[in-house]
Amino acid sequence: MEGTRIESRPSARAFAGRDRAGRSHARIAWERFRRHRLAMLGLVLLGLLTLMAVAAPVIAPYGPDEQDLFNITAPPSRAHWLGTDELGRDVLTRVMYGGRVSLAVGLAAALISSLLGVVVGAVAGFYGGWVDAALMRFIDLMLAFPALFFLLVLFTIVPASVANVVLFLGLFGWMWLARVIRGEILALKELEFIDAARAIGASSGRIIVQHLLPNVVAAIIVSTTLSMAYNMIAEATLDFLGFGVPPNVPTWGNMLTGAANYYIQVPLLPVAPGAVLVLAILAVNFIGDGLRDALDPFTEW
Amino acid sequence: MLRYTAQRLLGAIPLILGISVISFVFMQLAPGGPDAMFARNGRMSDEQLAAIRRNMGLDKPVPVQYLHWLKNLLRGDLGTSYVQNRPVTRIILERLPNTLILVGAGLGLALVLALAFGVLAAVRQYSLFDHAVNAVAFFGLAMPVFWFGLMLQLFFGVRLGVLPTAGMHATGETGALDLLKHLVLPAFTLGIGSIAGWSRYVRSSLLEVIHKDYIRTARAKGVRERVVLLRHALRNALIPFVTVVGIDIPLYAVGAVVTETVFAWPGMGRLFYDSLAARDYPVQMGILVLSAFAIILGNLVADLLYAILDPRIKYG
Numbered sequence: 001m002e003g004t005r006i007e008s009r010p011s012a013r014a015f016a017g018r019d020r021a022g023r024s025h026a027r028i029a030w031e032r033f034r035r036h037r038l039a040m041l042g043l044v045l046l047g048l049l050t051l052m053a054v055a056a057p058v059i060a061p062y063g064p065d066e067q068d069l070f071n072i073t074a075p076p077s078r079a080h081w082l083g084t085d086e087l088g089r090d091v092l093t094r095v096m097y098g099g100r101v102s103l104a105v106g107l108a109a110a111l112i113s114s115l116l117g118v119v120v121g122a123v124a125g126f127y128g129g130w131v132d133a134a135l136m137r138f139i140d141l142m143l144a145f146p147a148l149f150f151l152l153v154l155f156t157i158v159p160a161s162v163a164n165v166v167l168f169l170g171l172f173g174w175m176w177l178a179r180v181i182r183g184e185i186l187a188l189k190e191l192e193f194i195d196a197a198r199a200i201g202a203s204s205g206r207i208i209v210q211h212l213l214p215n216v217v218a219a220i221i222v223s224t225t226l227s228m229a230y231n232m233i234a235e236a237t238l239d240f241l242g243f244g245v246p247p248n249v250p251t252w253g254n255m256l257t258g259a260a261n262y263y264i265q266v267p268l269l270p271v272a273p274g275a276v277l278v279l280a281i282l283a284v285n286f287i288g289d290g291l292r293d294a295l296d297p298f299t300e301w
Numbered sequence: 302m303l304r305y306t307a308q309r310l311l312g313a314i315p316l317i318l319g320i321s322v323i324s325f326v327f328m329q330l331a332p333g334g335p336d337a338m339f340a341r342n343g344r345m346s347d348e349q350l351a352a353i354r355r356n357m358g359l360d361k362p363v364p365v366q367y368l369h370w371l372k373n374l375l376r377g378d379l380g381t382s383y384v385q386n387r388p389v390t391r392i393i394l395e396r397l398p399n400t401l402i403l404v405g406a407g408l409g410l411a412l413v414l415a416l417a418f419g420v421l422a423a424v425r426q427y428s429l430f431d432h433a434v435n436a437v438a439f440f441g442l443a444m445p446v447f448w449f450g451l452m453l454q455l456f457f458g459v460r461l462g463v464l465p466t467a468g469m470h471a472t473g474e475t476g477a478l479d480l481l482k483h484l485v486l487p488a489f490t491l492g493i494g495s496i497a498g499w500s501r502y503v504r505s506s507l508l509e510v511i512h513k514d515y516i517r518t519a520r521a522k523g524v525r526e527r528v529v530l531l532r533h534a535l536r537n538a539l540i541p542f543v544t545v546v547g548i549d550i551p552l553y554a555v556g557a558v559v560t561e562t563v564f565a566w567p568g569m570g571r572l573f574y575d576s577l578a579a580r581d582y583p584v585q586m587g588i589l590v591l592s593a594f595a596i597i598l599g600n601l602v603a604d605l606l607y608a609i610l611d612p613r614i615k616y617g
Contacts, residue, residue, distance in 0.1 A: 141319045144600075146555040146592040149573060153324075153585060156577050157331045233445050237559060240447045241574065253445075260451055264459055274448045281443040 032294035039290020045283035049276065053099030062090040064097040064250050073266045082272045085255070086262045091272050094250040098273060101251040103280065105166050106232035112170025113231075114177060114224040118216075121181025122208050126189060132182070139175045147172045148237075155243040162245050165238060169231045177223040184216045218295035225288035229281045236277060252277040306605060313597045320593040321374070321586075325367050328582045337580070374590070380583035384576075389587040393569060399469060400568035403560065404553045406484050407491030412546070414496045419503025420535065426508065434500055441497025446556065450490040450563035457486060467565040487564040491557060495549060502545060507538040540610045547603025551595040 023031075033039055052059070061081075067088040068074075074084045082091035124135040151168055158164050188194065189212065197211050213220075238244030239253030240260070247254050252273045259269035339345055339353050354360050358369060373380060379389035422434040458466035465471065465483050510516065511534050519529045558570030565571070569588060576584040608614045 137315075141316055144316050144320060144593050144597050146551075146589060146596060148555050148558060149585075149589055149592060150324075152558075152574070152577055153327055153331070153589070156580070157327065229443070233443075236445045237447060240445070241559065241562060243577075256445075256448055256451075260447075263451060263455055267455055267459070270448065270451055270455075274445075274452070277445065277448070278440070278443050282439060285439065285443060 029291075029294045033290050036290035036293060038286040039294075042283040042286030042290065045279060046287065049099055049280050049283070050103060052096050053103055056093075056096035056100060060090075060093040060096045062093045064094055065089065065248075066093070073262065073269065075268065083268060085269060086258060086266070091255075091269075094255055095252070095272055095276055097250040098252045098255055099276065099280070101162060101245060101249060102232055102235060102253065102277065105162060105169070105235045105245070105251075106228045106284070108166045109169035109173065109231040109235075110224050110228035112166065113173035113227050114220055116170070116174035117177030117223065118181055118213070118220060120174065121178035122185055122213065124178070125182035125185030126204065126208055126212065128186070135178075136182075139178060142172070142175050145172070151234075151238065152241065152243050155238070160238075160243055160246060162249065165235060165244055169234055173227050173231065177220070177227075180219050180223070181216055184219065185212050188212055188215055218291075221295060222288055222292045225284060225291055229284040229288065232277070232281055232284070252280075302605075302608065305608075306601075309601050309604070313601065316597055317590065317594055318371075321371065321590050322367065324586055324589045325370065326363075328586060329363055331580065331582065370586070379587035379590075382576075382581055382584050384579045384581045384584075389583045392572065392584060393587055393591065396567065396569045396572045399566065400554060400557055400561070400570060402480075402484070403487055403491060403557055403566055403568055404550075406488035407557075407560075408495075408550065408553060410488050411492035411495035411499060414492070415499035415503055418496070418500035420507060420530070422500065423504045423507040423511065424530065431504075434504070438497040438501045441493050444493070446490060446494065446559050447563050449493055450486070450560060453486045453490060454563070469567060487560050487566055490563065491553065491560045494556075495553075499542070499545070503538070503542060506541055507534060510534045510538040540607065543610060544603040544607050547599050547606060549599075551592065551599040554595060555592055 056064075062068075068080070068084055068090070069088050071077075071080065071084050072088040073086055074080055074088075076083045080090050080092065082095065085091055085094065120135055120139070124132040151172065154168055155164070185208075189207075194207060194211060197207050202210070235244060235251070236253030236256065239247075239251055240257045242257070244253060245251050247257065255273035256270055256277070259266070259273065263270050339350060351360070358366060361369070370380065377390060379393070381387065382389050382392055385392060418434045418437075422428075422431040425431055454466040457464040464486055466486065469483050470479050471483075516529060516534055519533045520526075524533070554569070557566075557568060558574055560566065561568045561571040562574055573585065573588045575581075576588075
């Protein structure tokens with residue numbers, strides 16, 4: 001997963017000579033990001049999908065559970081633009097509502113992972129010694145877990161609600177970021193500006209939050225984005241295996257699962273939810289790649 | 302080197318113990334359990350139930366039960382399945398070869414394709430082929446494995462009708478050709494993520510090496526381009542790749558649970574999935590601990606191979 005970096009494109013090198021004086025880091029990053037065509041495409045796509053999901057109750061032509069029993073597994077028509085599913089529910093409506101859960105679960109779980117990763121990584125890197133050793137062993141332990149198996153076992157114990165899916169995906173996704181943050185902080189804390197901060201009497205907490213974390217923001221943002229994409233796939237997979245969000249809740253994963261049982265009779269049924277899911281994940285990955293290039297101070301352009 | 306290996310192996314023991322303790326505790330928290338089946342039976346008297354619990358060792362405190370389980374594990378005994386009433390070790394060993402066949406095929410396919418795609422894309426950087434590989438890689442990483450499997454089934458199984466969509470063998474068949482036919486779609490499904498991820502990895506690490514001085518030297522000496530690429534560049538570019546593959550292999554076995562479910566492949570993942578519904582805890586425990594062990598072993602082997610392949614790295 002790591003190390004798959006996209007080289008800066010030759011067309012973008014024209015930007016290298018431009019004067020950077022007087023512009024903030026965020027501004028420079030945004031200008032680089034804007035030149036990343038795929039990332040901008042991803043941003044637009046994700047924006048549209050989010051808009052569609054948020055506005056679902058207003059713009060959806062039907063209710064998410066509304067059944068049209070005279071039109072079961074109907075092909076696309078004027079009344080049902082994307083057809084109806086095996087229970088006569090409007091596919092377009094459910095795709096819209098499904099985005100609410102799928103996108104929210106992906107983002108929320110990614111935020112939990114990032115928060116945990118930052119806290120554990122910063123504490124381990126800053127305090128070092130036995131704290132570091134203990135936390136690193138714990139990370140080794142977490143990484144040795146066959147996560148998918150363990151998630152499945154967990155969901156036979158706790159009820160599989162949206163909140164639980166978010167929580168457990170978050171709890172199993174923070175280890176890599178923690179390692180990265182720890183490594184960076186380990187190196188950063190030896191620099192002079194940290195000595196200076198300490199000399200003027202800043203507390204450890206203040207040094208971590210005010211002086212160290214701003215220097216690792218790039219890693220945090222990129223990791224959050226990529227883990228959002230990963231979590232959306234994981235959520236759909238859990239749905240498919242029957243251990244995710246309850247099957248009556250419209251999510252893209254649940255729609256695919258329902259469609260999977262009828263796809264021989266109705267081959268078009270898995271296409272729409274699958275396509276939006278893949279599009280959303282593609283969009284998030286594009287944004288992640290663009291952010292990685294834009295935030296990396298060592299990229300030339 | 303030997304000392305480092307020993308150190309790492311010793312370091313793995315607490316990890317495995319930790320994972321087994323946590324798994325065991327979770328199994329205790331889980332509803333149902335070995336006696337639930339009997340407790341449901343209305344004709345069962347309390348004394349009979351107590352006798353069954355005593356028989357299964359369930360009257361002892363949890364830590365004692367755990368130590369008992371651990372002692373048996375060291376002798377290669379993972380307990381007895383509640384559902385099948387047979388040793389878990391034997392049940393897993395029956396399924397393991399099927400998973401290994403699937404994982405081996407998926408892995409082989411992914412390695413061959415990722416290497417071919419990655420090298421060609423790097424050699425023809427920014428060509429149409431390079432962009433195509435990149436696009437395929439992006440899609441490969443964005444597709445949920447089960448959806449990709451369904452689409453393959455739909456296209457090759459249902460629409461074209463050329464490949465079987467479920468199981469390992471057609472009824473009554475046992476031949477290798479039949480197995481191969483059943484293997485194509487699941488192996489491809491299992492491998493797609495790695496084909497995508499690895500080909501990008503091979504491409505970027507080959508591009509990194511290709512601009513080094515010793516490659517220029519080799520070219521200046523008049524070595525043929527083919528030899529420069531395969532002998533001089535690729536061998537070095539693949540060193541980090543070996544680590545990535547080593548870490549990914551055990552994850553293949555875990556990821557197989559999805560593929561095996563989609564294609565009704567009778568492997569270990571499918572066994573795990575079935576044991577969840579049946580609340581067959583000894584089987585779940587056995588597979589959890591075995592796969593944790595495989596993950597740790599995979600990491601260890603990757604690290605050691607890294608040291609062997611790259612003479613610049615010295616351990617302890």
